[in-house]
Amino acid sequence: MEDAYDFGMILQKLRKEKGLTQEQLARKICKESSIISRYEKNLQAPTFETVRAFAAIFNVSMDYLSGMEKRERISAYNLSDEQIVIVNKLISAFRSSNSASNKKLSPESCQLLGEIVEELSK
Template sequence: MFGMRLTQLRKQRGLTQNDVAKILGIARTTYSSYEQGRRSPDVEIQNKIADYFNVSLDYLHGREKTEDYTLTEKQLRVASHIDDVLVEEQLEEIIHYIEFMKQKKPK
């Protein structure tokens, strides 16, 4: 599961194995072996991976659903600017609306 999640996260960002290996400070062959499930990274590297991709270790090891951490580029842009333009009360209303929409069944 770890290797599959790692591959998915890398591809979602449009990165090569070499790109991620450089970010983590490891050899590309070492990184490749993580994706293929031949090796497991130590705790320090696992933490670097989780921090870089902004996911939990539970997610990397298959303990949480994929959709909980997958955001589109548009969602990421909106999320990065939303605090700048809304007051706390407005944010609360948005959160309530999102929860309402999650419960609503699609037509």
């Protein structure tokens, strides 16, 4: 059974998902690559500032990094107001789709798809 708190495992998972090597991640936080290895093996705990930097790099909360929050969050950082509205509609559409037995696109889904295409083509 996994530990409830395994910072190293969480860090390694996020690093690999982002396609970063330990050296690349270390450069992003201005540290030696060996420190990333030590963090991932839980041989050394990062400082608060380092955890905050990891949260920003991986676009997750500090609670997620600490193992307290089990689900990743979706960040609206650096999105326009219009893009945030579209993302919220998309989340709502996914939730509706997951609970619906009919898998055909609804008129609302078609409209949302049009908004997404329009936004991406700007």
